Amino acid sequence: MIPRDHPRYRSLVARERLARCAREGVVALEGLAAHGRGEAFDYLIGEKTTRSAALAERTAAAMLLSARHAVISVNGNTAALAAAEIAALQRASGADIEVNLFHRTEERMEQIIRLLTEHGARVLSGNAERIVPLSHDRALSLPEGIGDADLVLVPLEDGDRCAALRKMGKTVITIDLNPLSRTARTANLTIVDEVTRAIPAITAACTTLEPGEGERLIASLDNTYLLRAAIDEMRENLSHALE
Amino acid sequence: MIPRDHPRYRSLVARERLARCAREGVVALEGLAAHGRGEAFDYLIGEKTTRSAALAERTAAAMLLSARHAVISVNGNTAALAAAEIAALQRASGADIEVNLFHRTEERMEQIIRLLTEHGARVLSGNAERIVPLSHDRALSLPEGIGDADLVLVPLEDGDRCAALRKMGKTVITIDLNPLSRTARTANLTIVDEVTRAIPAITAACTTLEPGEGERLIASLDNTYLLRAAIDEMRENLSHALE
Numbered sequence: 001m002i003p004r005d006h007p008r009y010r011s012l013v014a015r016e017r018l019a020r021c022a023r024e025g026v027v028a029l030e031g032l033a034a035h036g037r038g039e040a041f042d043y044l045i046g047e048k049t050t051r052s053a054a055l056a057e058r059t060a061a062a063m064l065l066s067a068r069h070a071v072i073s074v075n076g077n078t079a080a081l082a083a084a085e086i087a088a089l090q091r092a093s094g095a096d097i098e099v100n101l102f103h104r105t106e107e108r109m110e111q112i113i114r115l116l117t118e119h120g121a122r123v124l125s126g127n128a129e130r131i132v133p134l135s136h137d138r139a140l141s142l143p144e145g146i147g148d149a150d151l152v153l154v155p156l157e158d159g160d161r162c163a164a165l166r167k168m169g170k171t172v173i174t175i176d177l178n179p180l181s182r183t184a185r186t187a188n189l190t191i192v193d194e195v196t197r198a199i200p201a202i203t204a205a206c207t208t209l210e211p212g213e214g215e216r217l218i219a220s221l222d223n224t225y226l227l228r229a230a231i232d233e234m235r236e237n238l239s240h241a242l243e
Numbered sequence: 244m245i246p247r248d249h250p251r252y253r254s255l256v257a258r259e260r261l262a263r264c265a266r267e268g269v270v271a272l273e274g275l276a277a278h279g280r281g282e283a284f285d286y287l288i289g290e291k292t293t294r295s296a297a298l299a300e301r302t303a304a305a306m307l308l309s310a311r312h313a314v315i316s317v318n319g320n321t322a323a324l325a326a327a328e329i330a331a332l333q334r335a336s337g338a339d340i341e342v343n344l345f346h347r348t349e350e351r352m353e354q355i356i357r358l359l360t361e362h363g364a365r366v367l368s369g370n371a372e373r374i375v376p377l378s379h380d381r382a383l384s385l386p387e388g389i390g391d392a393d394l395v396l397v398p399l400e401d402g403d404r405c406a407a408l409r410k411m412g413k414t415v416i417t418i419d420l421n422p423l424s425r426t427a428r429t430a431n432l433t434i435v436d437e438v439t440r441a442i443p444a445i446t447a448a449c450t451t452l453e454p455g456e457g458e459r460l461i462a463s464l465d466n467t468y469l470l471r472a473a474i475d476e477m478r479e480n481l482s483h484a485l486e
Contacts, residue, residue, distance in 0.1 A: 019272040029262040036279020180484045235478045241423045
């Protein structure tokens with residue numbers, strides 16, 4: 001058991017949950033390494049929601065609420081870490097949820113849909129078709145889900161999928177702790193924050209946006225500024241690291 | 244297959260090898276996440292041996308060669324990534340090799356000793372005793388190995404073990420891509436470099452040190468300077484990242 005007062009309690013609990021989900025098959029082995037990369041960048045931003053990330057999360061809420069058809073694309077890591085948080089965001093935003101996996105098998109699809117459903121999410125199901133311009137099974141998506149969406153929220157996504165969705169004309173919001181990744185730089189809006197902090201923050205913003213605030217946030221969105229702010233935060237934390 | 248001319252070829256090959264070794268049991272699931280953290284920091288130093296890391300590697304060679312009894316402590320990730328490189332370093336330095344695992348089972352111990360042996364390493368074996376001041380099985384070490392060593396090289400080690408070895412009066416050299424980690428800050432000498440670049444560099448230095456160079460390197464060792472140089476490299480790379 002990890003003591004609750006451990007300074008890195010949340011991070012250690014998340015790591016344990018991921019390893020457990022990898023044993024059960026929900027999380028791919030490659031997902032564990034990806035999580036470790038995220039941990040390193042989270043450490044560098046101070047394991048907290050920065051001011052610029054909070055602005056990005058509020059902007060994400062505005063975009064989700066004003067979309068014609070918003071879809072949250074969930075992979076194994078997101079389901080393992082934040083199934084309940086995803087379900088709450090769905091209730092607050094009205095977005096659809098679709099499961100999309102890099103390492104896709106029918107068994108993993110079912111496991112992840114079950115995990116999300118147990119936590120109160122309603123998950124789209126149906127016959128996936130080759131919709132997204134990606135190789136292999138990564139092309140598979142639901143015509144009535146991502147196929148129809150104008151906006152897709154893709155937490156913890158791979159760079160290829162993000163670029164492919166942009167190429168399809170979708171607006172893409174991503175949650176990615178690495179501000180240098182291709183995903184971070186390809187998305188329309190990048191939230192540089194840890195997924196279990198970011199998703200509840202978007203959910204909270206969905207119910208607290210003031211009249212006109214959403215339009216103002218969307219009009220002033222500057223993703224390069226947001227990425228630059230995250231990088232500056234990391235540089236600043238590094239410079240004090242040995243003190 | 245990853246194309247050889249892919250700019251991140253070495254990194255992608257290492258990641259694949261780790262996932263394969265995790266399936267076989269050599270690498271612990273927690274080791275995959277740890278590798279991911281390392282990848283993130285390696286990305287930040289530019290996936291190359293920096294000047295300060297090269298200095299650290301040359302200093303490590305001098306320390307290994309002048310030790311009364313040097314032991315290389317190998318864990319699952321190190322064996323998976325660098326079994327042949329460890330064997331070559333043993334030949335060049337005369338150091339002993341002992342396997343020490345965070346997640347220790349007899350089966351994993353045997354698998355890792357076999358992997359190292361297949362790559363030409365001679366691995367100490369015998370009856371492990373509770374030697375290192377750590378909880379559980381992590382205390383287990385060989386009296387004729389780490390128990391007797393004046394210097395221990397611990398690539399990719401956990402912070403607790405590094406501190407415990409220092410408390411026993413051992414000189415500790417570590418290879419750790421995170422210059423902020425407890426291990427990095429506790430060791431006498433920290434090599435901030437990727438393990439498959441670092442170990443061959445130490446091996447090469449063992450045969451190319453000039454007369455008197457080793458003594459000079461050891462006398463001028465300043466680990467805080469080495470950590471600071473690695474951090475500065477990361478800050479610099481971050482500042483150019485969006486260009």
